[in-house]
Amino acid sequence: MTDLKGLETLRKKLNKLASLGNNTTPxxxxxxxxxxxxxxxxxxxxxxxxxxxWKALKPSTIKYKAKHKKSNKILRRDGNLSDNWVVKAGNxxxxxxxxxxFKGFAYGLSHQYGTKNIPARPFLPITKNNQLVKKQEDLVExxxxxxxxxxxx
Numbered sequence: 728m729t730d731l732k733g734l735e736t737l738r739k740k741l742n743k744l745a746s747l748g749n750n751t752t753p754x755x756x757x758x759x760x761x762x763x764x765x766x767x768x769x770x771x772x773x774x775x776x777x778x779x780x781w782k783a784l785k786p787s788t789i790k791y792k793a794k795h796k797k798s799n800k801i802l803r804r805d806g807n808l809s810d811n812w813v814v815k816a817g818n819x820x821x822x823x824x825x826x827x828x829f830k831g832f833a834y835g836l837s838h839q840y841g842t843k844n845i846p847a848r849p850f851l852p853i854t855k856n857n858q859l860v861k862k863q864e865d866l867v868e869x870x871x872x873x874x875x876x877x878x879x880x
Contacts, residue, residue: 740879747878752816754874759814759821761866762852766823769850770809773801776852776860802848808835 765776773781781801784792789799797804807827815822825835840855841847852863859867 743879750818751874752818754871755816755818755821756814757870757874758867759816759823761863761870762821762823763812763814765852765860765863766812766850767809769852770800770802773848775849776863777849779849781848782846802838802850804829808838 768774769776775781784799784801791797792799792804798806803809807829808825811827812823812825815824826833827835837845838848839851840849852860854860858864
């Protein structure tokens with residue numbers, strides 16, 4: 728039988744990794760910021776997280792916005808939907824949310840998916856099947872790997 732030497736460093740790293748337990752709040756906060764930044768980029772660039780341009784405003788909407796001195800940007804009336812995102816990180820989860828309402832109606836998902844009268848202008852980094860968009864998935868995976876590396880080193 729051969730007794731392997733030099734595994735103490737590996738054992739220490741594995742023990743550090745195992746000791747994380749529920750102490751992943753910093754990672755969850757990073758993940759939340761990745762998602763929040765993606766949302767912010769969508770509003771800034773007027774594109775979906777996948778890079779597709781949003782449908783232009785109707786001429787009547789442009790006229791209304793000019794008359795009422797509102798932003799001429801798409802999905803920006805008062806800035807509530809674009810600017811009020813909150814990241815709440817816990818040990819095992821993260822929540823990125825916005826509770827903006829208009830006349831009592833939480834309208835964010837109407838713009839994300841569209842309705843009969845509202846074109847879809849996706850800003851959440853999720854697909855139609857509620858999967859994370861590939862770009863953000865890659866960023867989250869990198870953040871996880873960096874977190875693990877920083878933890879064990």
